[in-house]
Amino acid sequence: MEENIYMENILDHNKHPHNAGRLEDASRRARELNPSCGDTIELFLKLDACDRVADVKFDGKGCAVSMASASLLTDRIKGRPFAEVLAISERDILELLGIDVGPMRMKCAMLSLRALKSALSQPRESDPNTSCSH
Amino acid sequence: MQLPNVIQKDFPSLHVMDMRAFLDSAASSLTPVSVIEAMNDYYQNFRSNVHRGMYKTAGEATERYEAVRGTVANFLNAAPEEIVFSKGTTESLNLLATSLGRTFGPGDEVVLTEMEHHANLVPWQEAAKRHGFVLKFIPITSEYRLDMEAARALITSKTKAVSIVHASNVLGAVNPAKELAALAHAVGAVLILDAAQSIPHMKIDVRDLDCDFLAFSAHKAYGPTGVGVLYGKKALLEKMEPAQYGGDMIREVKYEGSTWNDAPMKFEAGTPNIAGVIGLGAAIQYLEAIGMDIAEAHDLELTAYALEKLSAIPGVKIVGPTVGERIGVISFEVSGAHPHDLATLFDREGVAVRGGHHCAMPLMGKLGLSGTCRASFGIYNGKEDVEALVVAIEKAKVTLKL
Numbered sequence: 170m171e172e173n174i175y176m177e178n179i180l181d182h183n184k185h186p187h188n189a190g191r192l193e194d195a196s197r198r199a200r201e202l203n204p205s206c207g208d209t210i211e212l213f214l215k216l217d218a219c220d221r222v223a224d225v226k227f228d229g230k231g232c233a234v235s236m237a238s239a240s241l242l243t244d245r246i247k248g249r250p251f252a253e254v255l256a257i258s259e260r261d262i263l264e265l266l267g268i269d270v271g272p273m274r275m276k277c278a279m280l281s282l283r284a285l286k287s288a289l290s291q292p293r294e295s296d297p298n299t300s301c302s303h
Numbered sequence: 304m305q306l307p308n309v310i311q312k313d314f315p316s317l318h319v320m321d322m323r324a325f326l327d328s329a330a331s332s333l334t335p336v337s338v339i340e341a342m343n344d345y346y347q348n349f350r351s352n353v354h355r356g357m358y359k360t361a362g363e364a365t366e367r368y369e370a371v372r373g374t375v376a377n378f379l380n381a382a383p384e385e386i387v388f389s390k391g392t393t394e395s396l397n398l399l400a401t402s403l404g405r406t407f408g409p410g411d412e413v414v415l416t417e418m419e420h421h422a423n424l425v426p427w428q429e430a431a432k433r434h435g436f437v438l439k440f441i442p443i444t445s446e447y448r449l450d451m452e453a454a455r456a457l458i459t460s461k462t463k464a465v466s467i468v469h470a471s472n473v474l475g476a477v478n479p480a481k482e483l484a485a486l487a488h489a490v491g492a493v494l495i496l497d498a499a500q501s502i503p504h505m506k507i508d509v510r511d512l513d514c515d516f517l518a519f520s521a522h523k524a525y526g527p528t529g530v531g532v533l534y535g536k537k538a539l540l541e542k543m544e545p546a547q548y549g550g551d552m553i554r555e556v557k558y559e560g561s562t563w564n565d566a567p568m569k570f571e572a573g574t575p576n577i578a579g580v581i582g583l584g585a586a587i588q589y590l591e592a593i594g595m596d597i598a599e600a601h602d603l604e605l606t607a608y609a610l611e612k613l614s615a616i617p618g619v620k621i622v623g624p625t626v627g628e629r630i631g632v633i634s635f636e637v638s639g640a641h642p643h644d645l646a647t648l649f650d651r652e653g654v655a656v657r658g659g660h661h662c663a664m665p666l667m668g669k670l671g672l673s674g675t676c677r678a679s680f681g682i683y684n685g686k687e688d689v690e691a692l693v694v695a696i697e698k699a700k701v702t703l704k705l
Contacts, residue, residue, distance in 0.1 A: 174647065175702050184704075206643055207660035207673050230673040232641035233703070277643065 183233035188243035199287035212284035239281035241265040307685035323653030324688035329679030341585035371584035387533040387567040392499040395518035395533035401546040404430030411436040466495035474623035475632040506595040526586030530579030540566035547572040631680035648699035
């Protein structure tokens with residue numbers, strides 16, 4: 170079932186995660202914890218005036234599955250419109266990972282998505298005014 | 304030592320689980336046939352409630368249930384009326400935090416350690432919030448031992464209770480219980496021992512340790528889940544108020560109010576885990592038949608072997624003391640690998656370990672770790688299990704490209 174978790178792309182993302190770091194001028198940030206293992210991910214999101222994800226970064230410690238998923242998810246949402254990002258589901262994450270995660274590691278795979286959902290659910294006050302003409 | 308070869312046949316789940324090396328007894332040990340049979344015997348042959356019925360099977364159930372109180376008392380060198388049955392270490396410690404906690408107040412202190420399991424931390428945090436007393440923590444040294452100099456300074460006339468883990472479920476370190484009991488008693492405080500991890504690995508004599516309370520679970524000592532023990536010195540239990548109320552714990556109930564049964568019955572509200580208690584009795588008999596001295600020697604020998612083998616692997620760091628008094632609970636890191644990835648990869652090799660924070664998040668924070676891998680031993684483990692772990696670590700390093 171979990172035979173193919175440690176595929177080349179997962180290990181690469183784990184060793185060299187994309188968008189790792191912190192955004193001090195983020196308009197939204199959310200921290201999620203996986204209580205079963207103690208891993209945490211803090212997600213930083215900056216929206217632009219067109220309500221798109223201008224920048225995103227994540228900071229945290231985690232297993233290969235949670236790190237690869239955060240790396241892939243942040244790549245996926247960068248530059249994308251708010252409404253599209255809001256619609257990202259667990260199924261999308263599994264497709265991005267391209268591995269059979271299995272029930273025991275599902276929480277690891279979804280940690281960054283939970284942080285994203287939490288950031289997206291925050292009030293809009295801190296976002297820039299949407300005055301986009303596109 | 305040939306102990307594992309002789310007794311592996313007693314543990315059916317070793318054979319059905321397709322597991323080469325079960326190294327997670329600190330989470331929950333496996334259960335021998337004699338324990339399973341004792342519980343089945345209750346359900347098949349004398350299934351009745353205890354302390355009530357006038358018929359034969361009710362008498363049999365009560366007799367067998369109460370006999371275990373004697374078995375546990377004998378095992379700990381206590382008296383039967385000092386043994387309270389609970390659903391486990393967590394409930395035993397909650398009982399103390401609730402019942403003792405409400406006799407403490409502002410200005411009072413309860414001393415814990417930095418290596419407590421959440422079960423001996425969170426109940427005290429909640430009681431402290433409610434009643435206004437303060438928690439203090441004995442720090443750990445760079446050798447993963449309690450800083451006893453700090454302990455002497457922290458235990459003062461304000462201290463009402465010192466509640467410590469006897470053997471750490473993360474570090475494997477055995478704490479100096481006798482010395483801490485003396486420090487606690489010198490200031491009029493009680494000493495509480497969380498013996499969840501120490502109970503399967505060493506002979507525990509509550510009179511010798513001079514602890515006032517001791518908590519443990521059956522399921523870490525080859526017994527069933529959902530049952531445990533609180534030992535308390537008789538005079539202390541007699542003074543304490545119950546933590547739960549209901550049937551079986553009362554003396555007389557009127558609409559206006561009620562009075563309580565004597566200890567230990569006043570702490571056992573409701574129908575207990577009867578089969579579980581009977582299973583606990585069988586588990587203790589099983590351990591006593593092997594001999595706690597032999598179980599302890601086996602654990603020490605296997606631990607020394609594992610520490611030597613694991614330390615020799617490049618990139619492996621033991622998180623816990625490598626010398627001095629400890630039990631076969633060995634946390635380790637593999638440089639560059641997350642504990643969950645290691646646990647998953649080990650599972651492919653049929654090696655079962657725990658990866659994570661082990662219900663000790665503050666300790667992990669203090670050590671600067673998010674988690675560790677933990678291999679822990681039972682009486683059924685042998686050197687071949689350690690060797691399987693070593694192979695699994697080497698293979699995981701290759702898979703993870705470390």
